[in-house]
Amino acid sequence: MNQQEINRILDEMEKKAEKDIEVVFNKRLKSILDQMLQMHKKFGKNGEASWTDVNKYNRFNQEMKMITQQLNADYKAIIKLIRESEERLYIERYLMLAYLLQQSTGEEMGFKIPSVEVIKSAIDNLVEFLSLPKVFEEHRNSIIRRLNIEIAQSLQAGESYTDMAIRIENAMGWTRKKAILVARTEGGRVRSQADLAVEEQASKTARLTKLWMSSLDTRVRKSHRKLDGQKADEDGYFHYGSWKSKAPRLWGVASMDIQCRCHTIYMVNGKLPEYRRGKDYMDDTYQKKLAARIDAYMEDTGLTYKQAFNKAYKDVKPPSVTVPFMSFGEWRKQFSGEG
Template identity: 45%
Template sequence: MTRSQKEIDVLLDQMIEDAEDALDQAFAERLKDILNQISGMYEKYSRRGELTISDLNRFNRFQEEMKQIVEMTDSLYDQVEQMIAILMETTYLENYLRSAFIYEYAAQVEMGFTAPTAAIIQRAIINPIAELTLPAFMEIHRNEIVRNIRIEITQGLLAGEDYSKMAKRIENRVNFSRNKARRVARTEAGRVQSVSRLDAAEVAGKFTKIQKVWSATLDMHTRSTHRHLDGQKADSEGYFHSSGARARAPHLFGIPSQDINCRCSVLFTVGGIMPEVRRSRKDDGKTQVIPYQTYNEWFRGLKSA
């Protein structure tokens, strides 16, 4: 059963990668719009190819230009928030139903699973910490990029930079924000992945005895606080413990340093049977199938090789 769950994880990870590609495209298109706006500023207000802060401040020009950039950014983040929300909803539904199928198959018991309603999905995917909800994240990131673009334009003008240097400043800022959006998408999708599997397991647990196990990614990028959790079973209350904190599954500590960009997942076993094989990832990104072993066992093998 755990092998089937890992196959679901591969599917879900591909969904996240596809969403990240779509986010990249959205940011690239909006960056082009913003750079066109700034190029127009140089064409309209510069004198002999030079644009100064005093030139742009005349007749409230700077505020008018920034107003249009803010509108572009607002539109971008509305789109980004919608894209991530769709990813979360799809992740929940796909993982819940696919997990339900393998639980029933493994136990050979009809468990009465039904497709969750839109209301159930929405309640399940909302982060219980108000400051960490998707709208809250997007509002912070939206305000941050607008503030940073304003700073870069002002500093570029004060330095007497031409358009090409200004464009590079803005590109760096937008790309930085793009990477943060990708991180939010992966983190939130990972959290929903855990929630949906827990919800399905709660139903299955009424029909068969299952055990919750932490599964980390076997590569050198797994954070040290999660390496020791790999292969461990949850305690009697259903929690995993790391660095004085506890969580019902990966992504659910409610602590940024534990949850952001986490690539671990939760697996459920029937009868305590663990998989015979698992995948490890090499430095070049390629994976290989190896006999099942925990992260610590795998790491010791690397050191002794």
């Protein structure tokens, strides 16, 4: 196991949560479209409802009230989904990184499974207007207003059901993307909080150095590309201009945090930790060759730290060794019953 593998596992967990959110919105879209179809059939002529017919006897407001009630329930369900995902992400990130650092150094670091209070504290956003309920209250109100406008305008323009459906699909697609963006940003923030908790505990017995690792692709924002490969200062902060942060997504600045896909990479006692059966990834000679190759790739070819790491990892091979090995699953059993 190494840090790249841990990140890939957690990325898949985040994708699962995003798919669950998509299911909620897809079900609601189908429900609203069916509701509008029935409205056209009931109040329309030749399959097209008019503003006059639908608005008669307060029918339009009744239709929108029903949609509002449904969306209220949906956003409560989405908040619950994200909360549950954040709890899983925090626990798994914490335990996997703790396992990697402890087993790769051979040092007992005194890790304990995070308590409910610790997890809740890490998940809660201390900035009130950035808390999940506040953020999604704004999202919910926005989509309700937009649906109200789109449906009313469609009726007033005398559009067909098909034209109205396109308007509704576009509106729901917009709010679905915003919800997934929030989930992705919050999941990353929670992962960073877990990193800091592990860092605090591991630093008691080992010397930790952390680096900023940007994503591979060209979508990386300019600021984060500049941060790529930067080592944190002696107090654990990364710096960009007048801003500082101890981990990705913890700047407290929207342009630096939203949809950030960067990660922290830890070096323990000057080495990149890795632990698996039959290979000594902490061997001094191997670590020196790996570090030199990473630096060379970044300097000579302009690769990001992540690209250089992946390329060097394939090129430089660790020595074989026969030592007692404990899998992550075995190591994790010691925490059974705690919490």
